[in-house]
Amino acid sequence: MLRLLTAGESHGKLLLAVLDGFPAGLTIDTAPINRELERRQGGYGRGGRQKLETDVVDIQTGVWQGTTLGSPVTLAVVNSDYKLERLKDLERPRPGHGDLTGAIKYLGSIRGVLERASARETAVRVAAGALCKQLLAEFGIAVFGYVTQLEQIATQPREGTLDELKTLRDASPMYTLDPDADKQIVARVDQATEQGDTLGGLVEVKVFHPPFGLGSHAQWDCKLDGLLAQSVMSIQAIKGVEIGLGFEAARRPGSQVHDEIAFDPSQTADPTLGYVRRTNNAGGLEAGMTNGQSIVVRAAMKPISTLRKPLASINLATKEPESAAYERSDVCALAACSVIVENVVAFTMAQAFLEKFGGDSLTEMKARYDLFQQLAQQR
Ligand SMILES: Cc1cc2nc3c(=O)[nH]c(=O)nc-3n(C[C@H](O)[C@H](O)[C@H](O)COP(=O)(O)O)c2cc1C
Structure with a gap:
């Protein structure tokens, strides 16, 4: 069983993630993990703190000569602006x-409370998820996240290869796939910054090429849609999670929701086993199990709570009305949020993958995966 615990305060010495149950035999590369940490610190609308820090992962346990051992992997990110002891209440x-x-x-x-509630904690969740992506890649699975909407400004959906979509996203100041919408998005963030206000929006994550049968229909706490919703909802400022059509499914009749099944024997070798759907409204999950289609998860981020023009509050000492406290803060952290959701989804996918094909080593996992693909083709 793959488990993840994190520790650390926002302005403390460091953040730590312990990834327990990670298989032996994966040769890991820290460069893509650091790239994800850098992306998490970027995006238009971030506050001053992101410019002070450059997060770098330090893998402290569970790896020998660049390869995982099967023992707990500890990932550390040191806070370069450590100052917790000097900070006032x-x-x-x-x-x-x-x-x-x-x-x-x-x-x-x-x-x-705020030191631990802070989204700074997600630095090590991203590092752990980025490591999980390297495991998933061994099985041809890719996880990709981007922003689809800022406040009222919706972006246009894009199709394309993963490389094409990545190029678009990585050139966007808000990690969208729509350069035209970006102009409006940047202008709206500038306006909110001037007004002392904050903004949220929507992010989407796709998991490409998951095999059939991750998750389970058999018990409520093994359903992968539920597990994804829990892990994504646990991210700071996320207030809604959808899978596939999500809330839109409630507004349509069944004939316009469910994905009809066809079979194309020319595709039997890929993870879909030749079963094809013209639509993917289910977002790759039926009855809590992956159905061979891409997984689509969408999440809603609320606007940041710390406003430069603070909202009404109370002084806890005097109980008199006063404006809420202001600490250096983001105006919009939506781009970063898309990176966090992407990597949190990667962790949950790796967890589900290990549940089905788990073994002590990558070699054993591959053997189990291949055997299942062979057996499933006979069904
Ligand atoms: C990437 C990211 C950055 C955030 N940055 C800030 C910030 O600078 N200031 C702030 O007040 N809240 C920020 N938040 C949101 C708070 O962490 C979050 O709203 C708070 O912990 C309360 O949790 P809840 O919104 O899940 O109820 C951020 C969230 C994310 C995902």
């Missing part, structure tokens, strides 16, 4: 943050 809780509730729950400080 906040007195005026920010609406939309855990400040008020956390201080009451722990009978303690706001600082003690």
Whole structure:
């Protein structure tokens, strides 16, 4: 079983992820992990902090001579602006943050809650997910995330090869696939910055070439749609998760929702086993299991809670009305959010993959995967 725990405070010494149950025998490359960390720090609308730090992963355990051992893999990202011990507490809780509730729950400080609630934690979730992508790539599976909408500005959907889509996304200031919408998006972020306001939006992640049968219909907590929703919803500021058509499915009759099944024997070798669908409204998941189509996950990010023009709050010491506290903050972290969702989905896919084809080593996994593909072709 693949498990992930993270530790660390936003302005603490470092962030840590422990990835337990990762198979032996994968030769890993830290460069793509660092690229993902860099992408997480980028995007239009970020605050000053991102410019101070350049995140770099340090893999501290579980690897020998560049290859995983099957023992827990510890990934560390050091905070170059460590200053937690010098930071003061906040007195005026920010609406939309855990400040008020956390201080009451722990009978303690706001600082003690915000330091851990902060999305800085996602640096190591991204590092762990980026490592999982290297495992998935051994089986031809790719995970790709991008922004589809900022506030009211929707982008146009794009088709193309993964390389074409990556080129488009990586040239976009907001990690979209639509250069025309980018102009409007940048202008809207500039306007919100001037107004002291913040913005959210939608991100989409696709998982290409998953095999049949990841996840399970048999028990509620093994359903892969549920597991993906949980892991994506756990990301800071995510307030909605959809799979495939999502909420739109509720607005259509069944004849315009379900993906009709056809068979094309010329494609039996690929993960679809020759079963083809003209549509993918299910987003690659039926009854909690992958159905050989691409997985499509969409997530809604709320606007950042810390506003330069702060909202109304209370001074916890005096109980008098005052404006909420302001700490250096992002105006829009939607681009970063697409990177986080991508890598969190990669972790959950690797977890599901190991559940089905798991073994102690990559070699054993490959043997199991090949055997299943052979057997499934006879069905
Ligand atoms: C990439 C990213 C960056 C974020 N940056 C900030 C920020 O600079 N300031 C802020 O107040 N909230 C920021 N947030 C959102 C808060 O972390 C989040 O709203 C808060 O922890 C409360 O959790 P909740 O929104 O899930 O309820 C960010 C979220 C993400 C995903």
